[in-house]
Amino acid sequence: MTYSTLTFTDETHGDATYALVRLNRPGVRNAIDQEMVDDLHAVCADLEERPRTLVVTGCRVDGRDGPKGIFASGADITQLRERRRDDALRGINSRIFDRVAALPMPVIAAIDGAALGGGAELALAADFRLGTPGTRFGQPETGLGIIAAAGGLWRLKEVTGEQLAKEILLAGRILSGEECRDNGILLSLHSPDDLLDAAAALAGRITAQDPLAVRVSKRVFAMPRDAHPHVDDLAQAILFESQGKFDRMQAFIDRKRK
CATH class of the missing domain: 3.90.226.10 (2-enoyl-CoA Hydratase; Chain A, domain 1)
Structure with missing residues (x-):
């Protein structure tokens, strides 16, 4: 437009x-x-x-x-x-x-x-x-x-x-x-x-960061103090299942092995 x-x-x-x-x-x-x-x-x-x-x-x-x-x-x-x-x-x-x-x-x-x-x-x-x-x-x-x-x-x-x-x-x-x-x-x-x-x-x-991790971090950062750490744990649970987490951690491990 x-x-x-x-x-x-x-x-x-x-x-x-x-x-x-x-x-x-x-x-x-x-x-x-x-x-x-x-x-x-x-x-x-x-x-x-x-x-x-x-x-x-x-x-x-x-x-x-x-x-x-x-x-x-x-x-x-x-x-x-x-x-x-x-x-x-x-x-x-x-x-x-x-x-x-x-x-x-x-x-x-x-x-x-x-x-x-x-x-x-x-x-x-x-x-x-x-x-x-x-x-x-x-x-x-x-x-x-x-x-x-x-x-x-x-x-x-x-x-x-x-x-x-x-x-x-x-x-x-x-x-x-x-x-x-x-x-x-x-x-x-x-x-x-x-x-x-x-x-x-x-x-x-x-x-250069994982886009989903950035989006979740920005949203959780804005939460009120009394929402932590409960919201953090739930957000981390979502990210622990993401493909980006597996791919990026595997790439990190592979670099360390070289």
Whole structure:
């Protein structure tokens, strides 16, 4: 199908194939509007039907000093200004970000430039976040008279701890790329030219693992603390019967014998 606010392609890195989404509303700095939400739902439907690792990134926009990266500047304020109580109760953005977080295979956010508001919440829905020194991350919602209701209020503190999360959420602090890396928001920093290669390399390492074991690990990892170890045992029981387990362990044994 065609997408109006993003591109969605399958890419290869070595022997690995992964999906790449590039947000593409450069004129409004990739602001997340209803069309982008709809496009992301369509992407999720494809990845739920045919699971594979997803890399989400932004586009580049022209500035006075040349092209600069932009991940997503937030929700589209023009649309957000007109939303009312019933729109909030529909959870327009929170539902798509939850769907992204629940995708069967891991999601990697490759962030150059601003990831603010809804853009930060989309990034937080990913399993991994890679960035650049030019990454800017924040939740400026309270300055606009609203809250970070699409995941920021609870996902952020799980990553940074409560005090820094509150400074970002309640005092409008914007973090640099280095600060994001040092506080666990970003896994690693790369130059803008190397960012997608780094994300592709990580996708390749994920693809090299047993796909069923990765899918089960991601799902069990998200379980609440009191579900363990019971869910772990049940999940392991399923994997102990999988052909992938026998083939990979036999290959390991065969290598050791050489």
